[in-house]
Amino acid sequence: MLELKDLKVEVSGKEILHGVNLKINDAETHVLFGPNGAGKTTLLMAIMGFPEYKITGGSILFNGEDITDLPLHERARKGIGMSFQRPPTIKGVKTHQVIELSARNGISIDEAAKELNLGHLLNRDVNDGFSGGEIKRSELAQLMAQQPSFVLLDEPESGVDLENISLLGGAINKLLQKDMKRQRVNSGLIITHTGYILDYVDADVGHLLIEGIVPCAGNPREMLHHIKENGYEVCAICPTNC
Amino acid sequence: MSHKLLDDLTERAKLAINKKAAFGEDIDLTKYLKPSNKHDYVEDLEKLSDEEKERLIAVGVDTKAEQRSGSFVQHDTKVSHRRSTQEGVEVMGTGEALEKYDWLQDYWWKAVAVDQDKYTAHVELHQNDGYFIRTLPGVKTVYPLQACLYLREESTAQNVHNIIIAEEGSELHIITGCTTGPHVKEGIHLGVSEFYVKKGAKVSFTMIHGWNENVAVRPRTGVFIEEDGIFLSNYILLKRAHSLQMYPNAYMVGKNSTARFNTIIAVPEGSHVDSGARTYLRAPGAKAEIISRTISTGGTVISRGHMIGEVPGVKSHMECNGLILSETGIVSAVPELEGHVADVEMSHEAAVGKIAKEEIEYLMARGLSEDEAKSTIIRGFLDVSIMGLPPHLEAAIKKTVETSQKGFM
Ligand SMILES: Nc1ncnc2c1ncn2[C@@H]1O[C@H](COP(=O)(O)OP(=O)(O)OP(=O)(O)O)[C@@H](O)[C@H]1O
C-alpha cells in the first residue's frame, strides 16, 4: 500500500526527518510512537502532501505509484486520508458541509454523524469552539465520508474520554475494514502516546520515530510496554539491536 | 409641525450646510441636479419596466409583493408606490405622515442630529419624502415589509428622511433595497433613517444596496431602543459603490435592550466603502453585537465599530473579519471599545488578510481542489445565516448573494 524510501523532510528550512524507511502492506495497521517534537506529525503531513512539509529527498510510493510530487488534493483523491491533531477552524463553513464535501461514492452523512454522535455539531462552524473530543469525532466523521483506503491518524484518542474512545475505536475499525478478514485492503498509520486506542483497534506493527528516523519495527504492544518501562531510550536496550 | 420647530431646524441645518463629516470623502453637493420628477404613481409594481424590475429584484424587492406585508417605492424624490396589506401596519411617505400625525414632530430629527454634518443638513433643506413605517402596539408583521429607494435620473441627488416606529410589543421586519437605474452613472443618495423600537418591540432591518459606477452614498441612521426592545440590522453590499460612508448610532436606553449589526460588504476595484456601527449601552442588561465580514477584490473597505458601555451590567462583542482577494485591495478594521464603569463585559476580535492557507489545505486534504476549497471558504465567509432572518427571506437573500458572488470569484 504505502512505502517510504529514505524520506527526508524539511520544515521552515530545518530538516526534521533525516531518511525514513517504512513499508505498510495492504490490510495492515501500523502504530507510530515517539517523543514530543520527534517529527511524527511532520511525517504524516509529508505523506499527505502539505506543501510546507518539503520533501527534500527520498520518495513516497502509494500502491506502487510514485506520489512524491503529487499535490495534496490528488493524494486525497487517490485514497489517502488524514485525521488532524489540530485542525483549523473555518468560520462560516459548517461541519455538515465539510462532511458532505469529503464524501465520495455517496456515503450517507447521517450514518457517519450518528456513528460518531455528532448531531449537535453538524450545524456549527467546523472546529469552532469544539472540545478536544469533539474535534476528534468530527475528523473521523469526515474520514468516514471520504472513505480513504489508507488512513493517517494523528493521536486520535488524545483528550478523549473513555466512552468516546470506544466510539472512535469503532469508527477506526470501520475505516480499516477490521470486520472483513480476507477481503480487507485498507491500511493505516496511527500516532499514539498512550496506546489506549490499541485496546480497541488491533495493530499489526509498531514503529518508533526518534531523532528523525524510524530505526525499527516490532510488536506494538511490546514496544509500548518497553517505552512505558524504559522511556524512549529503548533503542539502546532493544533486543533486535538494529 | 410647529413653525417654531421648523424654523429652528432650518436654522441649524443652514449653519451646518458646509460641515464636513467625520469620515469619508467630502462630497460637493452643489454639483448634483434637481430631478425633474416626471414619474407616475404605480399601483402595481409588476407594471414597472422589465429593466427596472430587474434592478429592484436584485436588491431583494419582490415586485409581485406576494410574501410581503407592505411595499414602498420612491423614484428619485417622489413616492411612486405605497401599500400596506396588513392591519396595524402603516406605510406611507414621510411627507404624508407629517400631515397626518402632529405627534410625528416628536420623532423628527430626534435619533439623528439635523446638524450632524452637511449631508443631514442637506436632507433637511431639500427633503423629498422617504418612508414612514409603523407597527401599532402588539402587531406583528406576518411577512416582511419592503421598501425601495430608486435613483432614476442621471446626476441627481436623492434626499430622503425615513421614520420607522415599532410600537410597544410589536414586531416589524423590513427589507430595504436601494439602487439606481441601469443607465445612471452619477448621483448621490442621502438617506436619514430614524428608528424607534419601543418597549418589548422587535425590529429587523435588512438593507441591500446595489449602486452604479459613480454613485455616492451617505446614509445617516439613529436608533432608539427601549426596555426589552430588539433591533437587528443587516447590511449587504456586494456591488461597486464609488463612495459610501455610514456610521449608524444605536442608543440602547431601555433595560435589557439588544442591538445587533451584521454587515457583509464586498468591494471591487473602484469602490470605497467606510462603514460601521456605534452602540451606546445606556441601561443595565443591554447587549450589543457587531459582526462584519468584508472582502476586497481591489477596492477599499474600512469597517468600524465603536461600543460604549456607560452603565454597569452591559455586554458587547464585536467581530471584524476581512479578506483580501487581490493584490491591490485594502481592508481595514477599526474596532473600538469604551467602558465608562468597571462592571462591563466588552470584547472584540479582528482579523484581516488573505484566506488562511491552513484552511484551504485542510479542505484539500479532503479531496477538494484549491479553487473549490477557496470558494467554499468565501461562500462560508459570506454566509447570511448569521443574520437570523425569517427562512424565506434568508433563502431569497442567499440567492442574491450567490448571484453577485459569481461576479467576483
Ligand atoms: N510549521 C512548522 N514550523 C516550524 N517548526 C515546525 C513546524 N512543524 C513542525 N515543526 C517542528 O518540527 C519538529 C517536529 O514536530 P512534530 O509536530 O512533527 O512533532 P511530533 O512528533 O508530532 O510531536 P508531538 O508528540 O508533540 O505531537 C518540532 O521541533 C516542531 O517544532
Ligand SMILES: [Mg+2]
Ligand atoms: Mg504531533
